[in-house]
Amino acid sequence: MATRKQARIGRYKIAAELGRGAMGVVYKAKDPVLDRTVALKTIGMGEDASGRSEYQARFFLEAKAAGKLNHPNIITIHDYGEEGELAWMAMELLEGTELRARMQEGQVPLAEAIDIAQQVAEGLGYAHEHGVVHRDIKPSNIMLMKRGKVKIMDFGIARMRASDLKTSTGVVLGTPRYMSPEQVAGEPVDHRSDIFSLGTVLYEMLTRTSLFAGNDTPQILHNVQAFQPVAPSRLNPEVPAMLDFVVARALKKEPDVRYQDAYEMAADLRACLAELRGREPEPEGERSATKTIKLDAEPTRVVAPAAGAIGSDTRLPLSARFDCTAALDRLVTPGRRDAARLRRAPRPVGLARRLLRDPGQRLLFTVALAAAVAGGMIAFG
Amino acid sequence: MLPPMPNKNEPATFLASVVFLKIHEFARRPVQEQTRLRAQLEAVVAVAAAGIAPADRVVLDASDGIALVVLGAPRAALATAERALAASAAGLPLAVGINHGAVALSGAKKRDGMTGDGIAVAASAAEFSSPGRVLASRAFRDAIADESPGAEASLVPAGTFTDAGLRTHELYTPDAAAPGRRRRRLNALAAASVVLFVGAGIGMRASSDPRQPRFLDDTIAKVRQSTRDSQAFLRGLVQKAKF
Numbered sequence: 001m002a003t004r005k006q007a008r009i010g011r012y013k014i015a016a017e018l019g020r021g022a023m024g025v026v027y028k029a030k031d032p033v034l035d036r037t038v039a040l041k042t043i044g045m046g047e048d049a050s051g052r053s054e055y056q057a058r059f060f061l062e063a064k065a066a067g068k069l070n071h072p073n074i075i076t077i078h079d080y081g082e083e084g085e086l087a088w089m090a091m092e093l094l095e096g097t098e099l100r101a102r103m104q105e106g107q108v109p110l111a112e113a114i115d116i117a118q119q120v121a122e123g124l125g126y127a128h129e130h131g132v133v134h135r136d137i138k139p140s141n142i143m144l145m146k147r148g149k150v151k152i153m154d155f156g157i158a159r160m161r162a163s164d165l166k167t168s169t170g171v172v173l174g175t176p177r178y179m180s181p182e183q184v185a186g187e188p189v190d191h192r193s194d195i196f197s198l199g200t201v202l203y204e205m206l207t208r209t210s211l212f213a214g215n216d217t218p219q220i221l222h223n224v225q226a227f228q229p230v231a232p233s234r235l236n237p238e239v240p241a242m243l244d245f246v247v248a249r250a251l252k253k254e255p256d257v258r259y260q261d262a263y264e265m266a267a268d269l270r271a272c273l274a275e276l277r278g279r280e281p282e283p284e285g286e287r288s289a290t291k292t293i294k295l296d297a298e299p300t301r302v303v304a305p306a307a308g309a310i311g312s313d314t315r316l317p318l319s320a321r322f323d324c325t326a327a328l329d330r331l332v333t334p335g336r337r338d339a340a341r342l343r344r345a346p347r348p349v350g351l352a353r354r355l356l357r358d359p360g361q362r363l364l365f366t367v368a369l370a371a372a373v374a375g376g377m378i379a380f381g
Numbered sequence: 382m383l384p385p386m387p388n389k390n391e392p393a394t395f396l397a398s399v400v401f402l403k404i405h406e407f408a409r410r411p412v413q414e415q416t417r418l419r420a421q422l423e424a425v426v427a428v429a430a431a432g433i434a435p436a437d438r439v440v441l442d443a444s445d446g447i448a449l450v451v452l453g454a455p456r457a458a459l460a461t462a463e464r465a466l467a468a469s470a471a472g473l474p475l476a477v478g479i480n481h482g483a484v485a486l487s488g489a490k491k492r493d494g495m496t497g498d499g500i501a502v503a504a505s506a507a508e509f510s511s512p513g514r515v516l517a518s519r520a521f522r523d524a525i526a527d528e529s530p531g532a533e534a535s536l537v538p539a540g541t542f543t544d545a546g547l548r549t550h551e552l553y554t555p556d557a558a559a560p561g562r563r564r565r566r567l568n569a570l571a572a573a574s575v576v577l578f579v580g581a582g583i584g585m586r587a588s589s590d591p592r593q594p595r596f597l598d599d600t601i602a603k604v605r606q607s608t609r610d611s612q613a614f615l616r617g618l619v620q621k622a623k624f
Contacts, residue, residue, distance in 0.1 A: 242416040248444065249412060257408050268412040306445040307403045307478075308545070310504035315487050316448055317494040321423050322430075322440035327452060328492055330436050331395060341453055342395040346481065346520070346527035358531035360567040367571035368578070375582030379589075 009088050010081050012040050024086075028093060031078070038078055038090040045085050059087045065132045066155040073123030075143070075153045094151055100139035103205060110238050113205035114273045116142065119150035120198055121266035127155060128191035128262055135189065137197035138178040139204070176220045177212050181253045184221045192255040195262055199250025206243070207235040225253065228305060234320070243272045398458035398481045398521060399503035400449040402426065402465055405474035405512045407445035421473045422447055429465035433457055441495055446475075446507065448500055455481055455524040456532060462515050463555065478506025479517040481524035505544045506552055519551040534563045 007014055012029035018039060019026045029040040043059070045052050063080040070076065079090040099116065102108060108116070120142055127134065134141075134155055143151045176184075180196035183189050203211045211229055214220035232247055233239040246268045252258040259265040304317055318324055334342060354361050402425075404418050426447050430438055437457070439450040451458035462477045469475040482499030486492065502518050510516040517536055526533035536553035543549050 371578035375578035378582030379585035
């Protein structure tokens with residue numbers, strides 16, 4: 001197991017332990033051949049012989065695919081192999097901050113959040129183009145480097161993680177909070193699953209909330225499949241409308257209406273960034289005024305479903321763009337006459353009311369009555 | 382059986398006209414286009430709803446459109462829908478559904494939004510509608526008739542539609558020519574009634590006046606005589622043809 005202290009793994013000389021997880025350890029190691037420092041990730045292959053061979057085959061397949069990825073937003077994999085019960089992977093040693101730690105520090109500024117998501121989307125686009133799906137995009141797998149560079153980590157070993165969820169029907173790969181609905185359902189996943197996970201990460205960066213939170217895993221999984229998130233702009237008024245649409249599209253439950261391509265999402269995020277930078281810097285007074293107005297909005301508003309989904313959930317939130325205070329006041333505290341009027345169902349229109357209020361019918365009735373009188377007078381007059 | 386006790390927590394329900402303005406195929410459009418269309422829709426709603434007093438309307442957000450709840454003025458709701466369609470002619474694919482039904486305020490302070498079947502049916506109607514078209518429910522047509530008898534003639538049947546929940550909706554669509562057709566039909570009926578009543582009066586008068594020859598008998602005798610004359614003339618012609 002990886003818990004054992006070792007001086008050397010493969011040709012790599014262990015220098016220090018960087019981190020430890022349930023399935024393995026990450027070391028800082030030195031490659032004596034190329035004289036470079038790498039991050040060496042080790043994973044225990046398991047005791048069971050049959051399970052081990054399957055696990056090993058999958059690991060090497062994934063590692064090989066991920067090793068081919070060469071992109072500025074993806075961590076570089078230099079080498080991989082096995083030693084005893086350990087499978088290992090030598091990767092570029094990144095010196096930066098995990099996005100998870102950055103998010104714990106405080107609110108990620110809007111432009112920075114969009115930039116991070118855009119870079120991750122670029123990296124994912126490249127990986128998907130090369131047939132590699134990450135399956136476990138989450139803040140702890142995103143590294144923020146110096147000068148704003150972002151790197152996606154754990155490509156290739158994302159499928160081997162301890163965070164994989166074991167269900168009664170098998171193993172569902174991923175971290176529940178960042179899984180896509182199809183992942184949760186145990187259905188085959190494709191690159192669009194990563195897009196959903198990135199949408200979740202972006203949402204959390206923008207709003208500083210846990211999108212699919214729950215007390216236990218089943219509740220989280222249910223929320224992933226059923227909960228319709230509130231538009232980020234309702235929780236963070238600085239979020240522009242266009243970004244709401246980007247997040248909404250990335251978080252579509254149905255993969256067919258989600259972004260079909262991470263590059264497409266990256267392009268939209270670039271457009272958002274351009275729009276945001278175009279309107280910056282705002283005068284201080286104006287910015288605080290806008291905040292004051294929008295913060296009146298309740299942070300717990302319900303999401304606005306599409307017309308097609310309203311059959312199951314008819315709740316619609318008030319529009320933030322139109323002032324409805326007068327009408328709401330009227331409905332919350334209606335006068336007696338008003339209350340009666342607003343609760344009265346339409347009555348069927350009887351003959352008397354129709355004759356009194358329908359000009360066409362009234363004319364017909366009047367003419368017919370006049371003709372009848374005239375006919376009567378001719379006949380009997 | 383005793384009547385149910387009113388529940389204080391139960392939301393107060395109102396009847397209102399709901400105009401659901403839905404951007405056609407919104408979810409499938411690129412985000413930049415979604416942003417543009419959404420901004421365009423908000424501008425259209427601002428223009429179209431300007432004729433309604435702020436105390437008479439509530440604007441709700443839907444993810445693919447806007448729902449406008451109009452209180453106590455179905456005709457104003459229909460006019461707003463038609464104004465919105467007219468204003469949206471420039472590249473905004475707007476499908477409109479209108480219903481008159483139950484709505485209630487939702488949320489802890491009853492100021493978060495609205496819910497109710499009134500919204501659901503309007504949304505269903507908007508789903509069945511196509512860009513540039515308004516579909517209204519039967520309940521809305523009844524509400525129009527209640528507010529202004531005769532005005533419902535402008536809504537003509539568009540068909541019966543069944544939604545995903547297997548609920549059937551009888552829908553109507555505005556037809557600008559329909560009131561004109563109705564007016565002409567009523568005018569024709571008025572003219573026919575004049576002919577009928579006045580003609581009947583003349584007939585009765587003519588047949589009942591003792592100083593005048595019996596009008597009806599004379600008419601019948603004249604018809605019979607002319608028939609006989611015609612037969613004789615035809616026989617003469619046949620004889621000539623034989624020679």
